[in-house]
Amino acid sequence: MSIFLASVGFGLLTAAVLAIAAVSFTLQFAVTNVLNLAFAAVMTAGAFTAYGLNRAGVSVWLALPVAMVACAVLSVALNLLVYAPFQRRGSAPITIVIVSLGMALIIEFGIQAAVGGISVSYKMSQGRPYHLGGLVLTGVQLVIIAISVVVMLAAYLTLRYTKLGKSMRATAANRQLARNCGIRTGRVITITWAGTGALAGLAGTVYAIDIGSFGPTSTDLFVVLILAAVFLGGPGHAYGAMLGALLIGVATEVSAAYIVPSYKYVIAFVVLLAMLALRPTGLLGARS
């Protein structure tokens, strides 16, 4: 198999996981106005929730919805107990970002204190390998890609055709105006925290399944990739985040094939910087 084809395939797999996280992150940011750097830590919490159940004998696929619920609750709690009080006090956005960074460390080190600094794996079969045009993917990896496609479609349909989606878009566009139009923005924001939290739990668990072995700090760099995908696509744009995830995923893996692999993320960020220099609002952001 050519290394190029293999790296493109691996890039698509990375992009599938990244897209779930990036879409969720950017929706959260757009609607709640919180650039939540604790998002990846919530993902880790989801991965370890599923791990706890898996260790107790539960299939990781059955543990997945439980992890989603746990992360939804954690995200809502984060907002109610931490971010919302700061926002009510009129704290500057940069203050909230720093608060979220602090929460990321608290959650990450909390997990580490509970489970230790070791790496763990789910007890699960990877399924039989499938040869797709020279690319080898396992059954589980194909399921991950399928989950990602379903999430992207669901996000599209929700935002486009449901009352909730329209309320979210209105709240993201202009919270005051949305409230004046009768939209209960507070409720929309809470639902958004719950929904994006659940997606963080989903992303964390499939990420842990995908990488095979994970620990409390495994998402440290992943949050940077999420930010790159979000800003490449245009912050607050769900479809931009999907596109950004695809570009970042493929760029990192293809660059790993042809340069020193430890520089692969540098290449991804060169792409991002070049993009932002040419179009500061991102691929799908408004021109002005």
Next chain:
Amino acid sequence: MLAVGRARNSVSTFRRSSRLLAAIGAVALTATLAACGSSSSSGGIASGQKIVFADVAPFSGPDAALGPTYLVSCEGTTAAINKAGGVLGHQVSCTTADTRGDPADAYPAVQSLLSRTHNLELVIGCTSDEAAAVAPVINSHKTVMFCMTGQSLFDHKHYDYFYRLVPPDLAESYAMTVIAKQLGYKKIALAFGNDIGSQTFVAPAISAIRKAGMTMVANETLDLNATTFRTEAEKIVQAHPDAIMTEALGSADATLLSEIKQLNGGTVIPIIGTSAAISPAFFTSAAAAVGASDFANNFHADNLVTATSGPAYDAFTQSLLAVKGKVSGAQTGDFTTYFTAPGAVHLYDGMNLAALAMIAAGSTETAKWKPYLTSIGDGVPGAVTVNSFAQGVAELKAGKKIRYVGPGGPTSFDAFHSSPGIFQIDTYTPSGVVQVSGNITDAELQAVSG
């Protein structure tokens, strides 16, 4: 680290800023406390106060398994010392400083440790991740340290208070090459983490592979913070190596090996690891990633020769078993793996040497007891060999000179206070028990050394 460092710089400025603030805070605190009076124990310890040994190592980050391993050794050794009456009437306790495996974090962590810890007599740990950054600081503080680093820097730079009971890293690279040669491998792939500790193995390994007449078919540097290594794994699989030499701690090796297995049609390529792979945490994560049987059947690692029976071994294992299940972060895997873990064995010996040196000197003043480290370790004419702290105390009380020979074997300190040991080859059983499967002679090492 370049990739990670740049990526983090570009996006997560605040993380850096908070680190910088923490570092500034730590330096300010150090300066304040230094102005108020040093907490150094070099002047001796007041009656009734505890002596402190500090475990300076990664407790978080990719190498987070190292700190708890050393802490098991510290807690076990100090418990045995206290049970035998302590040191000159002082009980001994352990404290920790988390270096996160990064010099930038290690420096302020050690500064903070030195300023806040009263009666600090000994530092253990200081791995290759942080030794170059912290050893000069600890040395300036006139505190003895037993470090788990093989960095060549310490082969020619003399630090008066620096000691180590492990060989230079290049010798470990040679040992891995000898293992490959003994097993009949011809084509070798290298896959080492991008941390300082792992990268020191690469250059000597390349040289040794060439000298041994083997071929290096791939050389992948693994970003320890990366999410996957699929492309790196594919490049290794396409190079068709007979074996992979590797050290990439944290979850990196486990992830890489599982991806190699998947891309290689479900077959694990034989692995040759460093002595750092002899730890419960490493076995647990690797076995979980590729399957315990597959991993055990395909894994070899170099390790220093340690006792597996006899009075030194018995005293050592009893010490560690006394703290089984009580040390935070060390409840994973088969506890008996610690009996052959280099950090556990050699730091146990280092701590016993230090405690016996204090008793022999009749003082907790560092300047007075430090010279006894060499004389008790290497022995002097007429010295009685002792295999445990308690035995050493008894002989010293009887007015005899002693030579301490612990589970790590006899020491032979050179001018730089390094005492390299002898290598053996270790494997795992599928249940995670470490077995010795062969030995490596000096002649074999010489044959591949650059």
